[in-house]
Amino acid sequence: MAATQRKIVILGGGFGGLNAAKSLRKAHAQITVIDRANHHLFQPLLYQVATATLSPADVAMPIRHILRNQKNTRVILGEVIDIDITQKQVVLADANPVVYDYLIVATGATHSYFGHPQWEHFARGLKTIDDATYIRGEVLAAFEYAERTDSAEEQRLWMTFIIVGAGPTGAELAGAFAELSNKVLKDEFRHIQPNSAKVILVEGTSRIISPFAPPLSERAKRDLEKLGVDVRLETMVQSIDSCGVDTNKGRIEGRTVIWAAGVQASPVAKWLKSKADGAGRVFVSADLSLSGHPEIFVLGDCAHAIDKNGEPLPGVAPVAIQQGSYIGRKLTRLLNGQPSNQPFNYFNKGILATIGRSRAVAQVGNIKIAGWVAWMAWLFIHIMYLIGFRNKISVLLQWAWAYITWDRGARLITPAEWARMRPQDAASCEIQPSSPPAASSTPQSPTKSASPR
Amino acid sequence: MAATQRKIVILGGGFGGLNAAKSLRKAHAQITVIDRANHHLFQPLLYQVATATLSPADVAMPIRHILRNQKNTRVILGEVIDIDITQKQVVLADANPVVYDYLIVATGATHSYFGHPQWEHFARGLKTIDDATYIRGEVLAAFEYAERTDSAEEQRLWMTFIIVGAGPTGAELAGAFAELSNKVLKDEFRHIQPNSAKVILVEGTSRIISPFAPPLSERAKRDLEKLGVDVRLETMVQSIDSCGVDTNKGRIEGRTVIWAAGVQASPVAKWLKSKADGAGRVFVSADLSLSGHPEIFVLGDCAHAIDKNGEPLPGVAPVAIQQGSYIGRKLTRLLNGQPSNQPFNYFNKGILATIGRSRAVAQVGNIKIAGWVAWMAWLFIHIMYLIGFRNKISVLLQWAWAYITWDRGARLITPAEWARMRPQDAASCEIQPSSPPAASSTPQSPTKSASPR
Numbered sequence: 001m002a003a004t005q006r007k008i009v010i011l012g013g014g015f016g017g018l019n020a021a022k023s024l025r026k027a028h029a030q031i032t033v034i035d036r037a038n039h040h041l042f043q044p045l046l047y048q049v050a051t052a053t054l055s056p057a058d059v060a061m062p063i064r065h066i067l068r069n070q071k072n073t074r075v076i077l078g079e080v081i082d083i084d085i086t087q088k089q090v091v092l093a094d095a096n097p098v099v100y101d102y103l104i105v106a107t108g109a110t111h112s113y114f115g116h117p118q119w120e121h122f123a124r125g126l127k128t129i130d131d132a133t134y135i136r137g138e139v140l141a142a143f144e145y146a147e148r149t150d151s152a153e154e155q156r157l158w159m160t161f162i163i164v165g166a167g168p169t170g171a172e173l174a175g176a177f178a179e180l181s182n183k184v185l186k187d188e189f190r191h192i193q194p195n196s197a198k199v200i201l202v203e204g205t206s207r208i209i210s211p212f213a214p215p216l217s218e219r220a221k222r223d224l225e226k227l228g229v230d231v232r233l234e235t236m237v238q239s240i241d242s243c244g245v246d247t248n249k250g251r252i253e254g255r256t257v258i259w260a261a262g263v264q265a266s267p268v269a270k271w272l273k274s275k276a277d278g279a280g281r282v283f284v285s286a287d288l289s290l291s292g293h294p295e296i297f298v299l300g301d302c303a304h305a306i307d308k309n310g311e312p313l314p315g316v317a318p319v320a321i322q323q324g325s326y327i328g329r330k331l332t333r334l335l336n337g338q339p340s341n342q343p344f345n346y347f348n349k350g351i352l353a354t355i356g357r358s359r360a361v362a363q364v365g366n367i368k369i370a371g372w373v374a375w376m377a378w379l380f381i382h383i384m385y386l387i388g389f390r391n392k393i394s395v396l397l398q399w400a401w402a403y404i405t406w407d408r409g410a411r412l413i414t415p416a417e418w419a420r421m422r423p424q425d426a427a428s429c430e431i432q433p434s435s436p437p438a439a440s441s442t443p444q445s446p447t448k449s450a451s452p453r
Numbered sequence: 454m455a456a457t458q459r460k461i462v463i464l465g466g467g468f469g470g471l472n473a474a475k476s477l478r479k480a481h482a483q484i485t486v487i488d489r490a491n492h493h494l495f496q497p498l499l500y501q502v503a504t505a506t507l508s509p510a511d512v513a514m515p516i517r518h519i520l521r522n523q524k525n526t527r528v529i530l531g532e533v534i535d536i537d538i539t540q541k542q543v544v545l546a547d548a549n550p551v552v553y554d555y556l557i558v559a560t561g562a563t564h565s566y567f568g569h570p571q572w573e574h575f576a577r578g579l580k581t582i583d584d585a586t587y588i589r590g591e592v593l594a595a596f597e598y599a600e601r602t603d604s605a606e607e608q609r610l611w612m613t614f615i616i617v618g619a620g621p622t623g624a625e626l627a628g629a630f631a632e633l634s635n636k637v638l639k640d641e642f643r644h645i646q647p648n649s650a651k652v653i654l655v656e657g658t659s660r661i662i663s664p665f666a667p668p669l670s671e672r673a674k675r676d677l678e679k680l681g682v683d684v685r686l687e688t689m690v691q692s693i694d695s696c697g698v699d700t701n702k703g704r705i706e707g708r709t710v711i712w713a714a715g716v717q718a719s720p721v722a723k724w725l726k727s728k729a730d731g732a733g734r735v736f737v738s739a740d741l742s743l744s745g746h747p748e749i750f751v752l753g754d755c756a757h758a759i760d761k762n763g764e765p766l767p768g769v770a771p772v773a774i775q776q777g778s779y780i781g782r783k784l785t786r787l788l789n790g791q792p793s794n795q796p797f798n799y800f801n802k803g804i805l806a807t808i809g810r811s812r813a814v815a816q817v818g819n820i821k822i823a824g825w826v827a828w829m830a831w832l833f834i835h836i837m838y839l840i841g842f843r844n845k846i847s848v849l850l851q852w853a854w855a856y857i858t859w860d861r862g863a864r865l866i867t868p869a870e871w872a873r874m875r876p877q878d879a880a881s882c883e884i885q886p887s888s889p890p891a892a893s894s895t896p897q898s899p900t901k902s903a904s905p906r
Contacts, residue, residue, distance in 0.1 A: 055508035057863035130869040190527040410510035416583040
């Protein structure tokens with residue numbers, strides 16, 4: 001029987017890949033999960049690592065630990081660089097190719113700088129543990145630089161934090177950084193007042209957290225402004241350097257820029273030589289397979305799947321989770337000789353975002369909730385979905401601590417991080433004499449402009 | 454009054470520097486603490502970060518947070534590169550010099566490779582958070598490489614872990630890695646048996662954990678051997694490469710080498726242009742001041758201070774803690790016009806080391822304890838001395854989890870770590886046909902040999 005077992009290869013151990021693997025636990029197949037990190041990452045809480053509330057280990061768990069009791073599944077650490085769809089094998093950067101009969105591609109998305117990859121050097125995005133600890137170090141170091149300098153102008157630049165893109169991640173980061181400077185760092189410095197730091201949230205469209213209904217966007221904006229966040233709508237970034245950003249409404253000066261604007265699918269379309277939308281997401285059939293390749297499935301942030309109304313499904317965790325489970329069930333049935341033509345159907349349980357302590361917005365069907373009740377729902381649901389009992393307890397402990405003390409437990413800059421951040425970028429900025437955000441203060445470049453969506 | 458306040462500068466926020474700062478809390482002085490990390494590190498538990506039980510934030514706390522209520526003290530993040538003892542100022546790598554009236558130097562020690570700095574590339578030491586996460590990633594990645602390869606020889610090399618130096622750190626690492634492979638990783642791999650991994654502890658002298666009495670060394674060695682650790686005494690390392698180490702007793706093959714052998718004081722002697730012992734520790738007077746410079750104090754791992762019997766004090770946390778408090782009290786009195794000539798006296802409360810679960814050795818005066826009671830003492834004392842209530846609770850939680858489940862919560866390899874580890878060092882080794890540790894199997898170099906002390 002083992003000789004006839006089919007090989008199912010799953011690329012990516014995120015929400016999609018992991019749930020595909022789990023729902024294949026009873027499949028008569030050899031399943032291989034490949035990821036370039038050894039852990040599944042609970043991305044909805046990654047911003048809390050970047051803002052020093054949680055430790056990396058609180059939001060990550062080894063994939064092979066999660067799947068340890070699933071004997072039909074092995075896990076390989078490796079980086080996919082190509083897929084050979086004629087030979088049916090996955091090409092890895094540093095190991096032998098892996099052959100498949102069925103392939104499930106769930107490699108997710110990364111940052112997109114809208115054709116300006118050089119911006120990444122100045123504006124890190126938040127997708128991995130490395131990104132989160134980098135941003136954490138960068139923000140904490142900015143306060144250290146401000147404390148050391150005697151120049152009020154330099155202090156102002158170090159204590160201005162610009163977040164580009166006001167989707168849920170950008171809004172959550174902005175709220176958490178505002179609390180950090182207003183409350184957490186209070187009393188700890190001698191030269192600077194951390195609560196005089198400015199958090200500027202820059203958004204290209206006319207409202208924030210656009211997946212939510214307009215009244216909730218408005219509410220979240222007011223909540224952020226109560227925390228001191230400067231929300232600038234219809235402001236499009238034209239260039240980024242180590243001293244600030246240029247926008248269609250003038251220059252915004254600040255040493256620390258964080259990118260939460262654009263997302264680009266991993267290069268799945270290139271690997272599969274298939275068609276993709278503008279964000280690089282591969283077009284898939286109603287059963288999430290690739291047209292002409294019923295043995296290949298693409299899901300999550302790297303797939304362009306459509307709902308019953310023909311609208312593309314959003315790049316959120318619940319979509320990937322449901323898609324992964326769907327494909328796992330479908331393949332299990334197929335291998336049991338019970339093929340099914342049931343298409344994938346997304347059941348939208350609702351969306352949630354948190355804007356600092358005791359503040360959140362929730363939208364379930366037509367029901368819109370904001371404030372403390374939404375916040376409690378946010379806490380409960382995130383703990384519930386977090387994988388691993390230890391992680392649940394540890395996160396609850398860190399949250400309770402942060403709530404009671406206004407402290408954050410993971411405020412670390414390591415010597416290696418400090419040494420890495422120190423050099424050229426810390427050189428002086430040419431400071432413009434008190435720059436108001438007036439539309440005419442910076443000449444607009446007619447060619448190179450990009451709008452955060 | 455503020456105009457006449459003296460400036461006290463403390464270099465280093467470790468056990469010595471932090472306790473000096475704390476005991477200066479009532480001094481009429483401007484106190485500045487300078488460190489190149491933003492956190493105080495509880496080094497006795499750092500090996501538990503390297504072995505994936507604890508997160509970095511569990512054993513580290515921002516120095517400015519610890520001292521936040523001490524209004525006479527400021528904290529600066531910066532790297533000391535020199536001290537100008539005539540101008541009385543500290544030179545930083547990347548900021549303006551800092552002037553002092555009194556200087557307390559507590560910059561600790563780093564690894565020493567006995568004149569072979571090139572070994573560091575192959576054998577990381579354990580002193581900082583960066584070192585700990587590096588070693589953690591390296592060991593976890595070794596199992597991943599072993600799982601991926603089909604070569605039994607390569608698997609054997611990846612699953613052999615060589616620890617050079619059997620002081621307390623080396624012994625604690627060996628015990629924790631043996632438990633990791635025997636118990637924690639069990640059931641998680643499909644090609645390899647993690648419990649077939651070998652941990653080899655290499656020691657140049659005739660016994661391990663030499664600060665302890667010989668019967669406790671013997672007991673700890675037996676405890677390690679029960680865990681499967683291969684303890685090799687009187688074995689001196691002559692060279693290290695990416696495939697193993699050469700010793701006076703032959704070659705030991707293994708992909709992962711960890712350095713726990715030598716310690717060298719930070720370059721304080723060079724900065725102060727003063728005399729130092731073989732390990733770079735500056736000779737200090739009975740009051741821990743520098744001869745001819747009553748305004749400069751050196752303590753902890755970078756000082757060569759002697760006890761009542763004329764023996765040099767060991768480089769352990771209690772010495773640094775007591776020295777820091779002593780200097781703080783002395784300076785506080787001095788600034789109050791009550792100078793004191795009381796010399797520093799070390800009160801040895803005893804020493805402790807743990808060898809895996811439920812096993813430890815303790816020595817208090819003439820009392821020697823081993824086993825469960827010593828282990829409980831070890832747990833209790835480490836929790837007690839750990840700074841910060843959140844850290845105490847978090848560490849207790851992680852320990853309880855590890856004890857009950859044999860799981861370890863912080864088993865992370867990030868994509869950046871994996872990308873960094875992948876390249877040339879992962880190339881094939883020239884494997885010698887079954888290499889016994891016979892004395893004659895490798896020609897000894899008469900010139901370049903070094904003995905881990």
